[in-house]
Amino acid sequence: MTSYHCTVDTPIGPFTAVVDADGAVLASGWTPDTDALLPVIHPSLRPDALAARTDLGAVTRAVTDYHAGDLRCIDSIPVKQHSGPFLENAWDVLRKVPAGEPVTYTEFAALSGRPAAIRGAASACARNAAALFVPCHRVVRVGGSLGGFRWGLPVKRWLLSHEGSAG
DSSP, X not given: OEEEEEEEEETTEEEEEEEOXXXXXXXXXXXXXXGGTGGGSOTTTOOSEEEEOSOOTHHHHHHHHHHHTOTTTTTTSOBOOOOOHHHHHHHHHHTTSOTTXXXXXHHHHHHTTOTTOHHHHHHHHHTOSBTTTSXXXXXXXXXXXXXXXXXXXXXXXXXXXXXTSOX
């Protein structure tokens, strides 16, 4: 299976997306390095070959438009991630957290149907391969501190500020 990748400049650095032949995001993040993205793709989805493109159509437009202020444009971009039922459900739940309305890890666990699974909720964020499109940056610690983020706390802070919430 061949997948495709493209890197675009954003106000917070280069952003790379890897998509399958249907255009679904397999992995993405603020890096120009596809080698940083491929290991986070579930083995059942990991491409055999990767080809560079200058544009990924709707995905590239969404990245550009999001960083320019259209915060909802990422919502309709298809994403493919595989794992167990809890993580897959948690990633679906993350896609419903509105921009500008971050939730705590405790709230995220409850929204995911397992209120006691706060560490599981944090794990869902840490294992999310499709940053931005599955907006794990919208999950913060109780009290509002940022917690962690694969792409760095300055990026998470910028995203939260860009979306109109404290960061």
